[in-house]
Amino acid sequence: MLKALKREEVPVYHLPGRDWFLCIGPENTDAKNATLGVAVFPEGSAPPGHVHPAEEELIYIVAGHGQLVTPEGTVVLSPGTSVYVPMGLHHATVSEGPGPLELVSVFSPPVVPGSYEAKAQPPKGAP
Numbered sequence: 217m218l219k220a221l222k223r224e225e226v227p228v229y230h231l232p233g234r235d236w237f238l239c240i241g242p243e244n245t246d247a248k249n250a251t252l253g254v255a256v257f258p259e260g261s262a263p264p265g266h267v268h269p270a271e272e273e274l275i276y277i278v279a280g281h282g283q284l285v286t287p288e289g290t291v292v293l294s295p296g297t298s299v300y301v302p303m304g305l306h307h308a309t310v311s312e313g314p315g316p317l318e319l320v321s322v323f324s325p326p327v328v329p330g331s332y333e334a335k336a337q338p339p340k341g342a343p
Contacts, residue, residue, distance in 0.1 A: 221240065223239070231333050232333060233261040233262065233311075234257040234263065235255070236253050237256075238251065238329050239252045247326065250325070253320070253321050253323075254320055256317075257309060257319075258316050259280075259314060259315055260312075261310075264308060265286075265308030265309075266307070267305065267306050268303055272324050274300060274322040275298065277297045277298075277299075277317070279317070280293075280294075280313070281313065281314075281317065282309060282310045282311045283309070283310045284299055284307055284308070284310075285308045293309075
């Protein structure tokens with residue numbers, strides 16, 4: 217079934233160094249093969265990295281500047297940049313400013329929001 221959601225209608229996860237909005241996924245739509253989210257990293261944020269053990273991640277930078285740091289190298293992030301992160305690759309995001317770094321991310325298969333974070337906090341009212 218076709219479904220449209222606005223950012224103010226979706227759950228927000230307060231993850232280390234960023235807020236992550238679960239825009240579309242199995243939790244709030246009929247999506248079965250992907251999760252779409254928006255992450256907002258405040259200027260100066262540099263949370264510890266993490267690994268998605270079973271999901272590929274596609275990233276598109278909407279606003280801000282920063283870096284994506286991996287053992288394979290560093291990618292400079294600026295609006296219009298797209299990045300592919302294979303499953304199992306440790307990566308850390310640094311927001312350099314000015315202003316927040318905002319990115320759109322797609323995970324396949326769907327990700328369980330925050331499952332890869334040591335101190336993930338689900339949104340209020342989430343199971």
